[in-house]
Amino acid sequence: MAPQLDSLRVFIVVEVTFVLSLIISRLVRTRIVLRLARKNNPLVKNYLSESFRIAFQAQYGLSIHLLIILGFFVFSTITHPLFNRLLVLLIPQIILILLIFMEGIRLRILDKKLYREEWLPVVTETGDVTGRVAKSVTKDMKNKFMHPVVRVALIFKGRIYLKERDQSRLLDPGMLDYPFEKYMQYNHDIEEAVRNSIGSESKNSDIPVRFLLKYIFENENTKRLVFLYVSEIVDEITFNSLNLTGGKLWTETQIEDNIGNNIFSECFELEFEYLKNTVLLSYHLKNTDS
Incomplete structure (x- = not known):
C-alpha cells in the first residue's frame, strides 16, 4: 500500500509543479512574446498567443482538480485505494482529453x-500587393489597410443607372450609387473582379x-x-437582359439638382x-452630330 500512496503523492507534486510553471509563464508571457517576436512577425505572435x-486552459482545469483533491483529503473520510487512484490519476487525464x-x-x-472567408489584398498607392487580410478582420480595423x-x-x-446601396455596406449604406461595386479578391485579376461585380447583381x-x-x-471608416x-x-x-431591380435611370440634370x-x-x-466631362459629354456630342 505504501508505494501506491507514494506514487500518488509524487503525481500530485508533479501536477502542482506543472500548474505553478504555467502560472509563472502567464505572469511573464508579455516578455516572452516580445523576446520571441522582435521582428514583428504576426505568425510568431499568433502561434505564441x-x-x-491552451496552456492557460490546462492551468485552470488542473487547478480545479488540485482544489478537489485538497478538499477531498481534508473533509472526506473515504480512504479506498482505488478511489484515490481514480481521483488523483484519472480526473486530470479526463480534463486534458476534454481540452484536446x-x-x-x-x-x-x-x-x-476560414474556408468561407473572403481574403482581400493589401495594396500600396501604386497598386502593388504587399499582403492579404480577411475581410471580416479588416472591417473592424477601419482604414488601416488599403484594398x-x-x-x-x-x-x-x-x-x-443608380440604386440604393445595401444596408450591410461599410461605406454609405442606403445611398444611391452604381449597382456594380466589389472588393477585388486576393489572387484575382482586375478583369475577373469587374465581371464578378457585374455578375453578382445581374444575370448578364x-x-x-x-x-x-x-x-x-x-475616410475614417x-x-x-x-x-x-x-x-x-x-x-x-442588352440593358433589359441585366434584369436589374430596385433602381432607376437618372439624367444628368436630375443628378446635378440633387448633388x-x-x-x-x-x-x-x-x-x-469626371463622367459628365468625358463619357456623358462624348455621348451628347455624338447625338448632336447625328
Whole structure:
C-alpha cells in the first residue's frame, strides 16, 4: 500500500509543479512574446498567443482538480485505494482529453470559417500587393489597410443607372450609387473582379466595359484604391437582359439638382464630374452630330 500512496503523492507534486510553471509563464508571457517576436512577425505572435491560450486552459482545469483533491483529503473520510487512484490519476487525464477534444472542435469550426472567408489584398498607392487580410478582420480595423475596389458605372442612352446601396455596406449604406461595386479578391485579376461585380447583381455579365480612372478614396471608416470602369449600353435588349431591380435611370440634370443633398454616395459624387466631362459629354456630342 505504501508505494501506491507514494506514487500518488509524487503525481500530485508533479501536477502542482506543472500548474505553478504555467502560472509563472502567464505572469511573464508579455516578455516572452516580445523576446520571441522582435521582428514583428504576426505568425510568431499568433502561434505564441494560441500556445498560451491552451496552456492557460490546462492551468485552470488542473487547478480545479488540485482544489478537489485538497478538499477531498481534508473533509472526506473515504480512504479506498482505488478511489484515490481514480481521483488523483484519472480526473486530470479526463480534463486534458476534454481540452484536446474541445480544441479540435474549435479548430474545425475555425477551419470552416476560414474556408468561407473572403481574403482581400493589401495594396500600396501604386497598386502593388504587399499582403492579404480577411475581410471580416479588416472591417473592424477601419482604414488601416488599403484594398482595391472595382466600380462599374452603368450608362444607358446618356442616363446613369443608380440604386440604393445595401444596408450591410461599410461605406454609405442606403445611398444611391452604381449597382456594380466589389472588393477585388486576393489572387484575382482586375478583369475577373469587374465581371464578378457585374455578375453578382445581374444575370448578364457579358456587357461591354472599359477602364476610366484609378484613384484613392479614404475616410475614417475605409481606405480604398478605386478602379472605375464604365459600361455604355445603347441597345435596349442588352440593358433589359441585366434584369436589374430596385433602381432607376437618372439624367444628368436630375443628378446635378440633387448633388450635395445627402442622396448619393461619396464616391459617386466624386466621380460624377469626371463622367459628365468625358463619357456623358462624348455621348451628347455624338447625338448632336447625328
